[in-house]
Structures are given as structure tokens and as C-alpha cells.
Amino acid sequence: MPIELATEVPLVIETLERLFQPSTIARIIVEGLGKAAVYFVLAVGLTLVFGLMGVLNFTHGAMAMLGAYIGGLVMVLSVSDGTDALVRIALFMVVLAVVFALLTGFGSAFEYSLIRPIYDRTPMYQILLTFGVALILEEVTRIVVLSQGIQPEPPWSGAMGTAPAVFTERYDILGAPIRGLYAFEIVLGIVAVVGVWLFLNRTLYGLYIRAGSEDPEMVEALGIDVRQAFTIVFGLGTGLAGIGGVLLMWDPLWGPSALLAIDVLLYAFVVVIIGGLGSFKGTVVAAILVGIADSFTTWLFATGIVTFTGLPELTIFGLLVIMLIIRPQGLYGVEEVGGH
Amino acid sequence: MSFLELEDVQTYYGESHVLQGVTLDVEEQEIVALIGRNGVGKTTTLRSILQLTPPREGTIRYKGEEIGGKDTHEVSNDGIGWVPEERRMFGYLTVEENIRVAVKPDDDFEAQREYVYSLFPALDEFSEKEARNLSGGQQQMLAIARGMVGQNELLLVDEPSEGLAPMIVDQVVDALETASEDTTMVLVEQNFPLAMELADRFYLIDHGTVVESGSTEGVTADDERIRRYLSA
Secondary structure: OOOOHHHHHHHHHHHHHHHOOHHHHHHHHHHHHHHHHHHHHHHHHHHHHHHHHOOOOOOHHHHHHHHHHHHHHHHHHHOOOOOOHHHHHHHHHHHHHHHHHHHHHHHHHHHHHHHHHHOOOOHHHHHHHHHHHHHHHHHHHHHHHHHOOOOOOOOOHHHHOOOOHHHHOEEEEOOEEEEHHHHHHHHHHHHHHHHHHHHHHHOHHHHHHHHHHHOHHHHHHOOOOHHHHHHHHHHHHHHHHHHHHHHHHOOOOOOOOOOHHHHHHHHHHHHHHHHOOOOHHHHHHHHHHHHHHHHHHHHHHHOOOOOOOOHHHHHHHHHHHHHHHHOOOOOOOOOOOOOO | OOOEEEEEEEEEEOOEEEEEEEEEEEOOOOEEEEEOOOOOOHHHHHHHHOOOOOOOEEEEEEOOEEOOOOOHHHHHHOOEEEEOOOOOOOOOOEHHHHHHHHOOOOOOHHHHHHHHHHHOHHHHHOOOOEHHHOOHHHHHHHHHHHHHOOOOOEEEEEOOOOOOOHHHHHHHHHHHHHHHOOOEEEEEOOOHHHHHHHOOEEEEEEOOEEEEEEEOOOOOOOOHHHHHHHOO
16 A cells, blocks of 8 residues: 555654653653563563573563462452552562562572472573473462452452552653652662662672673682572572562553463563673663663554554564664673573 | 592593593692693593592592582682683673682681782782783783682692783793792693793693603603603
8 A cells, every 4th residue: 555645744743743742751751661660670580590590581470470469469468448558558568578588489499499400401401491380380370360269361450459549640740641650660670770789799699690690610619609509599580570570460551460471571581682691781771771662652552643552562572683683692791691 | 648639530521531540649838730732631630629520430639538529619618729721700800809709708808809919919900900801911810819819728720821922921920939839739731841840740641541740850841751642
């Protein structure tokens, strides 16, 4: 079909005019940073595990799914209609800590019992094992939530409904109506970035992890128990995935569902690959890129400029493809990372 | 009882039988050189001592204690340092962080750092520089320094002069001589004159077994028993 310039050109001009309005820019940036914060938390555990251990952990999305459901369960059981917003937020913070502790322990036990025995085999064994466990976790979750009368998909609205009104309402920022949740996610994302950075750069264990990401055998030869470090880092990576899941619990575009096991994994991999496997800085930058791209394409769709519903996903995976073609090691990755 | 004793050590890479019964001993404060052509098992001997490539048979005793079967980090914490072939710096860590990784958590880092900087003042100058940005000679200094911290009493040094300009090799020799004042050393070195200059005794390895040994005093590459094994 020939492009009708008479109608297309004015549409492009109108889109550009709307795009460069302060309200649009504010909306894209704030929502984009909110999404970036969640993507960072979801991806950073994956990149830590790959950077140190060379293990592509396909259970990562399933762990986020567990985090979302556990968080949802605690919130649904603890919150009633009359529960104050501050109490809800305080409960949410407790849930974050509990889910982090639970899943860190679970991840450590998983690494110790199932992954450790196959380190000496080819990476394909680790991929098959983690993928298989991810499928098991997803299916068991489906069975459990169904037995409790909750549909595993679409997202569990009961859990999403525990969000305080302050997060579901929209606030005017430079004329743009922006959901309160995004500001909360940005704050938590900054805390997560600073926390992980401090751990990696200001603690002795973080130093061992950075050294081990380059050469785990050398680290072992310097007297550090690298296997123990593997267990701890895998646990921490799993705990961070769980926190990411809890963040998704109140997100209107996600929410607790069995679909998180695959969806989260895909987004986390996109961020990790664009940033560079094993790179903390790359994960931060890639999360912002993906978050802003997601926010921009969501705006295009929401304003009716584009009617294709899959545009955000198409754009994000398009970024991934472009990165793999022009810079396969990612923005900050080195060509060979990982210990195995 | 020797400081380090290897007895009939047999090590494999998969099905490849690399060390076919290495027996040697090292006395305290000695420098012992392992010499031989490429691929005869010198590096594998060091890796076997560290349990990086654990032997399938034979015994390795360090200060009278059997260390076979231990994990590498346990062997390291017993006081055995490693200066590996090609240096293997943590390139994205600074000089100081490279040293920090090597200092045992219970040791006084400040004291250890001052100790190595006093031995290698050039490292102090570059302490905040990432190791990948150092020259080959500076990296070798750092590798030796990293092997010396952590209260190590035995240092396994693999090809320290490899790929370095002659002038830099002189600096590395000075560094190794400094290191040897405090530690016992097993040295793998392709540069035969250098190995003879540094070491008190040598073991000549061929096809995974010791074929000659003795004092380095007066030994030259023209020696018939040496030439037979070192010539290609």
C-alpha cells in the first residue's frame, strides 16, 4: 500500500510536537526510570551469578515469580480494606526482607545440592538443569495457587489490590499524570543500585566476587573458598530475583502470575546481554535504556499514535538484536567472562 | 624431613598421563628450579602441589603434612603462594585491590601492603591503577608481590621472565632474589641461564618424570646431560 504523504507527514509532526512537550518528557522519563529500577533488580542477580560462576541461571524468572506470590500471600493475609497506607508500605518493606531471606536460603541450597555437583560438566548441563527446575517451579506454583482458588493467570488481582492508594493514584508532574508507584520504584531501585555497588566495591567479599569474575581459579589459589563464594552469590542472586518479584506484585502491567517465570527471565536476559554479561555498570545502564525504551513505546501506544500492542516488547527485543549484531559482548562486557 | 616432598606423583589431564612419577624434595630457604622442554610437566608439577590439578597417585608433603586431597584454598592457606605463568592479574582491579585479595582476612592488610610496597616501590606509585594498564614488567612485580603476601613460606613461581624485555628481566630477578630472602621457592623457568643463576638446585624433567637433578653450581647449557634433554 503506498504511503500517503498528505496524511503521514502531519501525523509525524504532531507526534514530535507532543513528544517534546514537558509533560510527555516527564512522563517518559519518570515511568521509564520506574521500570528501569525494576528491571535492574530483576537482572542484577542474573549478571552476578553469570559473572562469577559462568552459570546461565534459567530459574531466575521462576524465583521472581515465587517472590511475587509469597509477597502477595503475605500482603493479602495481612491487609484489610481499612489498613493505612503507611502500614501497607511498612508491611511491604518487611515482605521484601522476608522474601529476600527466604529465597537467598533457597537459592543457596539449590546451588549446593544440584548445581555444585555438575560444575565440572559442560555449561549445557547447567542450562538444562536450571531450565528443568524453572519448569517444575512454575508448574508446582500453578498447582498450588489453583488449589487455593487463585487463577495462575491473568495476574492475581487480590494481591495487586493491596497496594496503597498513594501508589495507584496519579500525580501531576509537569502536567503529566504519573502513577505514584513509579516514584516508589525509583527510590527502591536507587537503594538497590547503591546497596549492590557498596557490597561489590566496599566489602571484602565483594572484592573476592569481582576478582572471581575474572579468574576464579586464581582466587582459589590465593586462599579463598570459591565454591563457598559461588553458593553465597547464587543465593544472593536468587534473593534479588525474589525482591524483583515483590516489586512486580503491585505493578499494574505485571502482578503475581505464573507467566512471570518466563516473562521476567526474558526481560532480565535482555538487560544483562545489552549491558554485558557479568557487568554491574552495564546492568544499570541497560536497565535505564530498556526502561526508557519501554516507557516511550508505551506512550506511543497509550496516546493512540501506534496501535500495535506488542510495540514495547518488539522495541526491547529489537534493541537486543541490534546489540548482538554490533557489539555481542554488550555495552560494558568483556569478550570472555565467567569461570567455567 | 624436607620442607616440601613429592613422591611418585602421577597426574593426568583427562586420560593424558602427564606426570608419570615425579619425586623431588625442597629444603627450607632453598630455590629449586624445575627445567625441561615445553610440555614435559613442569607447570603441572606446580599445579599438582597446589591441588589445582590433583594427582591421582603419589604423595605430596609440605612441612611434614600430607596435602594431597586438600582443596586448593586450604593448601594456599597453609602458606603456599603461586606466581602463575602469564601472571594472571585481576585486570579490572587496581594494584592495591590485587594485593588485598591475596592478603588473608585475619592478617593485617596495612602491614602487608607496606611490606610489599617497601620491596617493590614502583607498585606503590601505581597502586590506584587497574592492573590491565600496567606494563608486562610491572604486572610481573605485582604477581610476585601477590604471591608473597599472605604469610606464604613457599612460593611456586612459573615462567617469571616469559615475554619480558631483558632489562625488565633484570628487575624481575632482583624481585625474586628479594622474595627468596623470606620464602622457599620452586621456580619453573625456560630461560636456562636465569634458572641456574637464581636456583640452588635443579630438577630436569622429561616426559613427566625427573631425569636429572643436582646443584646448579657450574652447570651450563653445554653440559651433555642437560643438552640431551633441553635440545628440541
